[in-house]
Amino acid sequence: xxxxxxxxxxxxxxxxxxxxxxxxxxxxxxxxxxxxxxxxxxxxxxxxxxxxxxxxxxxxxxxxxxxxxxxxxxxxxxxxxxxxxxxxxxxxxxxxxxxxxxxxxxxxxxxxxxxxxxxxxxxxxxxxxxxxxxxxxxxxxxxxxxxxxxxxxxxxxx
Numbered sequence: 445x446x447x448x449x450x451x452x453x454x455x456x457x458x459x460x461x462x463x464x465x466x467x468x469x470x471x472x473x474x475x476x477x478x479x480x481x482x483x484x485x486x487x488x489x490x491x492x493x494x495x496x497x498x499x500x501x502x503x504x505x506x507x508x509x510x511x512x513x514x515x516x517x518x519x520x521x522x523x524x525x526x527x528x529x530x531x532x533x534x535x536x537x538x539x540x541x542x543x544x545x546x547x548x549x550x551x552x553x554x555x556x557x558x559x560x561x562x563x564x565x566x567x568x569x570x571x572x573x574x575x576x577x578x579x580x581x582x583x584x585x586x587x588x589x590x591x592x593x594x595x596x597x598x599x600x601x602x
Contacts, residue, residue: 445496452486453493460484460493469506476509478502504553516562523551525569539578540564 446453448462467481481502482495494502508518517525526536526547533547540546542561549555557565568574 446484446493448484450484452489452491454491455486455489458486458488460486462495467502469502469509471506471510472513474509474513476505478505507553507556511556516557516559517565519551519553522547522557522565525565526551529568529572529575539575540568 446460448460450460452458452460462482462484464480464482466477466479467483468475468477478501480498482498484493484495485491504519508520511518526533529536531539533551534544537543537546537548540561541564542557546555546557546561550557568578
């Protein structure tokens with residue numbers, strides 16, 4: 445990746461100069477400002493390159509921003525629901541679907557959950573007893589034994 449002082453890879457004419465800016469992104473008519481957005485600018489061709497760690501940080505912020513605009517749970521909300529029900533990421537993914545790594549990916553903002561998965565997470569959050577219905581009906585080919593209670597048994601509060 446490029447750094448401050450490197451020759452511009454676009455025009456080859458000038459050295460890149462690092463700047464921190466506030467970058468604005470738009471999605472479906474909504475905007476978000478990301479501060480401390482590090483870019484490398486060329487004064488000759490006026491091109492800008494985005495610094496690698498800035499891209500990673502921005503990707504996470506933008507994915508959750510898109511989720512909010514689309515009416516989906518954010519990564520923090522998903523993690524909070526999973527933890528409140530006492531599940532590991534692996535077990536929650538095996539029970540609700542998506543596989544062993546699905547919830548790690550949702551919670552780290554690497555992948556956005558589908559609307560169907562989002563709805564399922566919301567239902568399980570509001571009505572935890574539905575987990576028993578899901579577990580009792582699961583036929584798992586991945587070697588996970590649903591006949592053994594893993595972490596959750598719903599007991600209504602009086």
